[in-house]
Amino acid sequence: QQQVKQSPQSLIVQKGGISIINCAYENTAFDYFPWYQQFPGKGPALLIAIRPDVSEKKEGRFTISFNKSAKQFSLHIMDSQPGDSATYFCAASFSYNTDKLIFGTGTRLQVFP
Amino acid sequence: KAGVTQTPRYLIKTRGQQVTLSCSPISGHRSVSWYQQTPGQGLQFLFEYFSETQRNKGNFPGRFSGRQFSNSRSEMNVSTLELGDSALYLCASSFGQGGGTEAFFGQGTRLTVV
Numbered sequence: 001q002q003q004v005k006q007s008p009q010s011l012i013v014q015k016g017g018i019s020i021i022n023c024a025y026e027n028t029a030f031d032y033f034p035w036y037q038q039f040p041g042k043g044p045a046l047l048i049a050i051r052p053d054v055s056e057k058k059e060g061r062f063t064i065s066f067n068k069s070a071k072q073f074s075l076h077i078m079d080s081q082p083g084d085s086a087t088y089f090c091a092a093s094f095s096y097n098t099d100k101l102i103f104g105t106g107t108r109l110q111v112f113p
Numbered sequence: 114k115a116g117v118t119q120t121p122r123y124l125i126k127t128r129g130q131q132v133t134l135s136c137s138p139i140s141g142h143r144s145v146s147w148y149q150q151t152p153g154q155g156l157q158f159l160f161e162y163f164s165e166t167q168r169n170k171g172n173f174p175g176r177f178s179g180r181q182f183s184n185s186r187s188e189m190n191v192s193t194l195e196l197g198d199s200a201l202y203l204c205a206s207s208f209g210q211g212g213g214t215e216a217f218f219g220q221g222t223r224l225t226v227v
Contacts, residue, residue, distance in 0.1 A: 036214075043117070043203050043218030044156070089156060098169045099144050099207045099214050103156040 002027055004092050005104045007103025013111050019077040021107045023090035026071065030092040034101070035064065035075050047088075048075075080111045115139065117206050117219035125225045131192040134222045136204035138185050144168070144209030145187035146216065147179060150201040159202075163209045194226045208215055 005024045013019045023033075031052055034110045036044035049074065050064040063076040077084055090104040098110045118137040138145050146169075147159040158171040162181035179189040180197050185206075191198055201223050205216040 013204045036218075041220070043205075043220045045218065046215055050217070080211060098161060098214055099146055099163075099205075100146075100158050100161055100169045100171075101146070101156075101205075102158065103148075103215060 002102050004090060004102050004104040006090050006107060008107060008109045009105070011110070012108065015079045015080065015082060015111055015113045017080050017111075019080045019084070019109055019111070020074055021088055021090070021109075022072065022074045023104050024070075024072045025092050027092075028071070029094055030102075032093040033064070033066065033073050034091050034093070035062075036089045036091060036103075038089065038106075044089060077109075080109075082111050083113050084112055085109055115162070117204060117217050119202075119204055119219035119222050120221065121222060123223045123225075125227060126194050128194055128196060132194060132196050132224060133188055133190050134202055134204075136187045136189075136206070137161055138187070138204075138206030139217055142208055142217075143185055143207035144214070145185065146205045146207075146208045147187070147189050148203045148205065149173075150203055150221070151199075156203070159189065166192060173225060178179055191224075196226050198224065199226045200224060 034049035035047045037047045038044040048059045061078045066073045088107045091101040120135045144163045146161040163210040165181045176192045181187045201221040203221045205218045207214040207216045
């Protein structure tokens with residue numbers, strides 16, 4: 001199975017709140033899990049990424065939590081700001097000879113002041 | 114450094130026509146991947162090229178093809194266009210080492226088939 005399931009489809013958060021987006025996968029051969037942020041009219045931009053040998057990675061207000069046994073990973077956006085309003089995609093990739101990314105279906109985040 | 118450049122940004126084509134999209138990767142990147150983005154299907158992998166060779170291919174009909182040149186620039190071609198081919202076509206470039214090499218996306222080409 002090469003699917004990556006992402007939820008929720010949309011998320012509304014108050015400014016200063018925590019935004020949480022979840023993803024799940026089936027294929028244990030995946031070993032690279034990036035998150036991308038996409039604004040309207042733009043291409044996706046890499047936010048943060050993690051490998052299965054690490055349970056958590058933090059970069060500024062963005063944190064990935066990774067649960068290898070549950071085959072789940074999530075993005076936490078702390079102190080959410082209106083400028084974070086965008087669509088977020090989780091993705092997964094294999095370590096062998098490819099950079100192919102398998103994307104989740106996306107989460108549209110709206111942060112209200 | 115300059116980012117991934119895709120041309121043209123917008124295209125309107127008629128059913129049955131063919132179209133060629135271009136992607137110039139970041140300098141030094143040898144891998145170019147193409148994705149189709151639609152509201153219904155999300156981001157779907159089309160194909161990946163590394164050093165002028167197709168390294169991986171998604172589940173798209175043979176009407177979708179691509180190639181990569183010696184300078185790593187890539188083109189994708191869609192023949193006999195159908196209404197359902199209307200989408201944002203994105204290319205991403207990376208160093209091509211596989212499994213976790215950061216991929217950088219261009220702004221995409223918005224293709225509308227009428």
